[in-house]
Amino acid sequence: MYKQNEFSIKHWAEEDRPREKLLLKGKAALSDAELIGILLGSGTRSLSAVDVGKMLLRSVDNDLFKLSRLSLKELKTIKGIGTAKAITIISALELGRRRKDAEKQEKIRITSSAIAYRSLVPHLSDLSHEEFWVLLLNRAHEVIRPVQISKGGVSGTLADPKVIFRAAIENSSSAIILSHNHPSGNTKPSQADIQLTKKLRDGGKLVDIPVLDHIIFTDKGYFSFLDEGLL
8 A cells, every 4th residue: 555645746856846856957857747747736645746747648649739729628537637727737828828929929019090900800800799809008009918808799898997907907008999899880989989988098097007099890990089089
């Protein structure tokens, strides 16, 4: 019979423990299984966290791309991986994917409503329902990232100021551009659109994150609150 803690990483030689190995030798010295072991934090009574990482990698033929495509349910089929650990793995892989995407993309600098409109095309084109998005900008007015705030019905969607400015603050934004689509193709702002824009403009002044524009998006054109003197 094995002892309960026989397979615990803390009983390994210090230079073989993944966390200590990273500190001593750097991240490049760790195997994929050791990196996964750090994410997992612990294994089972009979397997170390690194052993669980090895099992997980074997299940996808040691292919990290295949690993990134596993669902929460599929990850949980591996012994030693429950919901919390599966979520940790998915989150780490998603961060890696976003970093890769960020490296590929040149930052878009918003210098006009037309550029703002074009940057929104991948997100708001061909929709049969309304969505509200925000472009988060740095000091140079380059897009840090676009963020979906809400998804609604054919004739409207909610835009909670708290959600909008929390996203801006969490991403260290220096300014924002608002946008929502009109599936009808009508670019004219409603009275509710005008009131919301004023409310968000005033809120931006309070937190020192100016609202530079609000784009009403349609597949055939757009309306800019800035261009029309409504900001």
